[in-house]
Amino acid sequence: MSKGWSIQTLLSELHDDIQDQLARARKAFGHPGTKGDASEAVWLELLQTYLPARYQAASAHVVDSAGTFSDQMDVVVFDRQYSPFIFKFKGQTVIPAESVYAVFEAKQSINAEQVAYARAKVASVRGLKRTSLPIPHAGGTYPAKPLQYIVGGLLTLESDWKPGLGEPLVKALAVGDADDRLDLGCVAAHGIFSCDDTGCGTLTPMGKPATAFLLELIARLQEKATVPMIDVRAYARWLDVDVPA
Template identity: 65%
Template sequence: MSEWSLSQLLSSLHEDIQSRLAVARKSFQHPGVKGDASESVWISLLDKYLPARYSVAKAHVVDSLGNFSDQIDVVVFDRQYSPFIFTYENQTIIPAESVYAVFEAKQTADAQLVRYAQDKVASVRRLHRTSLPIPHAGGTYPAKPAIPIFGGILTFESEWSPPMGKALESILLEGSGDRQLDIGCVASHGHFARNATGEYDFVFENKPATAFLFKLISRLQFSGTVPMIDIDAYGEWLAK
């Protein structure tokens, strides 16, 4: 008889995630340092547990027209097909075509954070993304449309009571178009995701961060693969 337990394995995964988030919250008193620690924990966790095709970093996003996004706390981007990632003076710059998801990460969710995250997400979605036809042995696949970029928030706590509900949803619903948030986690309580009707499903559970991780992976699976980037469009900047 097998001595393995899937329930125990998932509990261990959750304990790892939850304990690291709790340590970041309790170990630092300065708000700025605490915020940086929170970002680092989420980046580390996602980088560790997301499939290897994805990378995670704090970064700016740039397009081939020379436009830059705001600085984003957590960017999930393609590493398998991304031809270049810039690092300059400890700042990471990622081409817009490579981005799958962007998150604002803080210790506590409140109305200011949600609206701030909506603006940050919009600054990425408004960037221009190129797409080229993909050659293969039998010919060429047509250029694929840009995939949707998921946007969301990642926090440990919430200022609302209940921590996720009508108050949070009313702020989330303010964000439409490029400012729409799709998914998020309040690690002490649960996660939320926008459904097909445009409303938000709030899920309270015993293992919130782990449940969020699974939900994010599921969303990424169905989002497809990033388009083939037009390198020449970026290369034109070499002559300017």
Template identity: 45%
Template sequence: MNNRVNMKELFLGMQQEMLSKLNTIRKHVTHSGTKGNATELSWIEWLGMYLPNRYSVDQAFVVDYKGNRSDQIDLVIYDKQYSPFVFFQDGVKFIPAESVYAIFEIKQALNKEHIQYAAEKAESVRALHRTSVPIVHAGGTYPPRPLFNVIAGLITTSSDWNPPFGKPFEESMGRLLRVSILISVVH
């Protein structure tokens, strides 16, 4: 009896399963809004299954203590342990800026327009005011956590460019001087 797990094959299998699901949506759902929503929900479900329970993944707006609100974000990874959402009604969530670790826009393909769009969404979150306060616990008080950079990115399953990370990609990224963004093309 073999008690070993080939982790590489296991993760490749999980990747192929996700790609198959996303490709089925891409091929058979022709309404762009419905296709986008189904793709976003697939990523939210998948990440929600594999992230530690302390974290949540949702579509949401991010809000700060002054009442400022971000653009709608396709995928927000946030801390639900110390900072629950502010508002949740009929699928609309407002999540406090302090609890957000990462945001991602989800698109069908990597291209200049989608990179710029994701960068603008990232800026709408990063411009919010965040605070940090001491954390009271049974044994006393922890000092305030230092503020951290919110990771921002674009998730796609294809690229309009060949090669995906060639000169057009580099030129598009070079235009984004103020905003750092993570690009992930799953293939």
């Protein structure tokens, strides 16, 4: 047995690194947009580094086969193993709706305004049309997979409420319905929160929230298995449509 290693230290250091990077981004940059971009980059790097290789994370728009685009999302977690195409153009990424597992907004601080803003952004993805085809196999064909629920959330460094994870946050999260619900989020200085069909009363204050968020997200992705089989021909129909000049 190897001695001198500590899994507790490894997991703790991961959180400490994320919180430190978020704090430095907040202090180092004066422009709100630059601060936001830096915070977004910290969360993306965390997911790009530690999510299993079948998943990728990027800042992106999401598009469906009807040609409808979502709002720009700070963090999109999507399938790369079974997704037939991801568009990249001039630094912009566009992902087909069928490939998306989760979407998050990344902000400096959580408050009622940011919760409402994130809910609207998440809803713009969940409202997109997604296709699902039957899956051929050696013995025949499996039925088309039911469409998976897309996880949505909000990632911040701080909270504008005191206490950071308290009743005001619960009330803000409880507004709305499943179309715009924030299921999972992290306030790196305080803890993580989650919502489900039973409500938004589960708040988890803890010492290492960023690591806890990462592990909980991975667990939820494992429960979802793979994305549905995309109908590529539904997208190919746009090849026959004249592009506006």
